[in-house]
Amino acid sequence: MSSPEDPCYRLLTDYANGFMVSQVVFAACELGVFDVLAEAPGPLAVAAVAAGVGASSHAMERLLDACVSLKLLQVEMRGGEAFYGNTEMSRIYLSRVSPTSQCNMLLYMAKTTYHCWGRLAQAVREGKNQYLQTFGVPADELFSAIYRSEGERVQFMQALRELWSVDGRSVLTAFDLSLFPLVCDLGGDFFKDRLPEADLYILARILHDWADGRCSQLLERVYHSCKPGGGILVIESLLDEDRRGPLLTQLYSLNMLVQTEGQERTPSHYRALLSSAGFRDFQFKKTGLIYDAILARK
C-alpha cells in the first residue's frame, strides 16, 4: 500500500535526492568552507565563514546547516548564535591542508563526472561515453577528451593521487612484491612506445578504461617486455563473479560507460584477459576497500 511511511517510498526519496547530497559536498569543497574553518583558531559564525569564502550569508547558513546534518560540520550555540567547525571527517578528508584530502577528486567529480552522469540514459541507449555531447570534445582519443584543458589535466592527476593516500597501502601490501626487484609504472604511450623490460608491471586503474580488445593489446605488449618469472600487478575494483555487487563497483562500471571505453570486471574476466596474453599463476586479493589486487606471472 502506498503511503509516506512506506519504507519503499522513503528509500526511493533517498535515491532521488542523493544528487543533492553530492552537490552539498562539492559546493562546500569548491567554496573552501572546510579550509576557512581549518585555518580559523576556533568555530566561526555564518557571517565569518561567508566573508572568508566570499559568499552570501543567508545562503551560506543553509549550506552549513545541511553540512551539519551530513556530519561534515559540527555546530555549537553561544548566546543564541551558531558557531561552526570541522568534524573529524572534514578535517581528515575535506580540508586541503590534510595529507589525505580528497578535494581534487571531489572537484573533478563535480566539474566532469557529474556532467557526464547527467547523460546516463543516453549513454545506455548508445552504449558509449558522453564527452562529445557533454563538453563538445570528441572522445575518439579518450584521454585527449579527459585532458581537454591543462587545468582539467592537472586536476585529474591530483585527484588520482588523492585516493592512494588512503587506499594505497592496502593494494601494495596485498602480495609479497619483494620477488620483483625492478618495477615499472608505464609512461609514454603504452599502446605504441617500446615498453622497458622489468620484473613487475603495475597497472592501477588502467584496464578499466579500455574495451577488451585494447586491454588484450596492452597486456600482450606487457607480457612481451616482462622478464621471465616476472609479473603483472593489476589494481582494479572487482565485481563479484555473479555481477550482483558490490554496488559501488557496479556504479563505477556505469561511470566507465559515461566517461571511458571500458568497464569494471569480475576476477574471471580479468583472468581470461591476462591468460590469453600469456600470464599464469593468478592470485586475487579482495581488500575489502574500493580497489582490489590481482598478481599474475610470466
Ligand SMILES: C[S@@+](CC[C@H](N)C(=O)[O-])C[C@H]1O[C@@H](n2cnc3c(N)ncnc32)[C@H](O)[C@@H]1O
Ligand atoms: C584512471 S587513470 C589511473 C592512473 C594511476 N595508475 C592511478 O591509479 O592513479 C588512467 C591513466 O592512464 C593514462 N593513459 C591513458 N592512455 C595512455 C597511453 N596510451 N599511454 C600511457 N598512459 C595512458 C592516463 O593518462 C591516466 O593517467
